[in-house]
Amino acid sequence: LCHPRYLHVLESLLEPERVIIFRVPWVDDKGEKHVNRGFRVQFNQALGPYKGGLRFHPSVNLSVLKFLGLEQTLKNALSTFSFGGAEGGSDFDPKGKSDTEVMRFCQSFMDELFHHIGPNQDTLTGDIGVGFRELGYLYGQYRRLTGEFECALVGGRNLLANSNLHAEAAGHGLVYYAKHVLADLNRDIKGLRCLISGSGKLAMHVMEKLIAVGAVPVSLSDSKGFLLDDEGFDGSKAMFLKDMKSQQKPLREYTRRYVRAKYFDDARPWGEKCDLAFPCATQNELNHSDALAIISSGCHVIVEGSDMSCTAEAIDVLRKSKIIVAPSKAANAGGVAVSGLEMASKSNQMHWTGEEVDTKLQELMRDIYQKSVAAAAACGHSKDGPEALVHGANVAGFLRVAQAMLEQGCV
Structure with a gap:
């Protein structure tokens, strides 16, 4: 562990391989328009496709997601499976929102994110603020956009698990x-x-x-x-x-x-x-x-x-x-x-x-x-x-x- 080569590896590991930031426009039930920020930090793919949570909470920012992405990378490495690490989310707060408002947000979020995920690229699962409801809406939009019934999201109800x-x-x-x-x-x-x-x-x-x-x-x-x-x-x-x-x-x-x-x-x-x-x-x-x-x-x-x-x-x-x-x-x-x-x-x-x-x-x-x-x-x-x-x-x-x-x- 003290070998000098690991120092260079650590320096590389601490920097995410890819950070994706995008806007997420959506309309509430009163017809008012809102814009939130979406993120996906694809931290490390050395062991396999990126895999990590998706968090919807007002506290979400790039710094928090970088930290979570590194933790996820090491967590996945401890398992017996071949997964890389990632984390993503938005500063959108699903609390107090109607089902249709959450659905519109999730569909808008996936309109951008679907370009960057897939079963051999990056797989999403739920975290704070992302449960069965959110995963269902996200997966439905992913399937409509890609025309594929594939494992890009895990942890949802029924067909997703x-x-x-x-x-x-x-x-x-x-x-x-x-x-x-x-x-x-x-x-x-x-x-x-x-x-x-x-x-x-x-x-x-x-x-x-x-x-x-x-x-x-x-x-x-x-x-x-x-x-x-x-x-x-x-x-x-x-x-x-x-x-x-x-x-x-x-x-x-x-x-x-x-x-x-x-x-x-x-x-x-x-x-x-x-x-x-x-x-x-x-x-x-x-x-x-x-x-x-x-x-x-x-x-x-x-x-x-x-x-x-x-x-x-x-x-x-x-x-x-x-x-x-x-x-x-x-x-x-x-x-x-x-x-x-x-x-x-x-x-x-x-x-x-x-x-x-x-x-x-x-x-x-x-x-x-x-x-x-x-x-x-x-x-x-x-x-x-x-x-x-x-x-x-x-x-x-x-x-x-x-x-x-x-x-x-x-x-």
């Missing part, structure tokens, strides 16, 4: 990864108290899987604050939360039904007592002060769900307190794994059952964990050291991409 469990894969994979971390600490996840931030699909699926394996998730959060149920969420409570989410009700409404639960305004859950923490909201959500709070909470392991949940300052504080951090590029690779399975089977029009996908997902998460541990050991880190998994995932992902770039003369 060849497997069950696609939506749940990232969240379930996060829990499987946590179980491997705990196993090496001679601990069982059953009965452990878990904090979760966020209340999107990732956070919800983490909560559901934690309940299924016998853990005790106690929190979720949104942009206004966080919800705490000290008794822990169970199956019926999870179903109620999902119904609330489908009706776009705020988390605060939960306390009307379950009066012992509390909702805290303008706060984050990291100071509450816990054994495990699953930040699943957005990048850099856990900062220096949050790290100090989580140390006091009794937490032993942080499993990043959102891309790079912890800031560099938070990582430094956590390292000194011997708290293990499982990085998102490894722990949150379940979505990549299932997308790879879908794309491998799509040409044969196969359909994977939920049980088949779950078995393969567990195998893939175990493989990613073992790769990270092995790379960390090669660099002199004990597998139960606070920095081992972060360094191991970075090294393992980088070396796979770097080797491909050197072989192809892409430095």
Whole structure:
């Protein structure tokens, strides 16, 4: 890893291969015209076709997407599949928009982007603000423009997915990864108290899987604050939360039904007592002060769900307190794994059952964990050291991409 040639590879890797920026004009239901900005950062294609998320949120800008593109490149490299890394999106906010407004926006967005994507070029999947509805509209426009029924988008409902469990894969994979971390600490996840931030699909699926394996998730959060149920969420409570989410009700409404639960305004859950923490909201959500709070909470392991949940300052504080951090590029690779399975089977029009996908997902998460541990050991880190998994995932992902770039003369 210290060989001089890798320094040149790193310099090349940090610069995206291609950045596409375009305007997205659309008309709302009142007939008023709007213009948003669209992006696609095609970061690195050394291992295979670009693959990465699409995010619709007001916070989207080129800087954020470059960061996410690099993370996606390393995440994809940790999987057993041959994918490059990319990320894209727009500063469009789908919240509060009607279905027809979202459809017009998605169609306008795809009018430009379709030139730059395809199954052997760049494949898109959902991220913040891009769910089944958005993927469906995007794919419909892509199909109309190209005349091809092909795998340029994955993760949508019905014809866009060849497997069950696609939506749940990232969240379930996060829990499987946590179980491997705990196993090496001679601990069982059953009965452990878990904090979760966020209340999107990732956070919800983490909560559901934690309940299924016998853990005790106690929190979720949104942009206004966080919800705490000290008794822990169970199956019926999870179903109620999902119904609330489908009706776009705020988390605060939960306390009307379950009066012992509390909702805290303008706060984050990291100071509450816990054994495990699953930040699943957005990048850099856990900062220096949050790290100090989580140390006091009794937490032993942080499993990043959102891309790079912890800031560099938070990582430094956590390292000194011997708290293990499982990085998102490894722990949150379940979505990549299932997308790879879908794309491998799509040409044969196969359909994977939920049980088949779950078995393969567990195998893939175990493989990613073992790769990270092995790379960390090669660099002199004990597998139960606070920095081992972060360094191991970075090294393992980088070396796979770097080797491909050197072989192809892409430095």
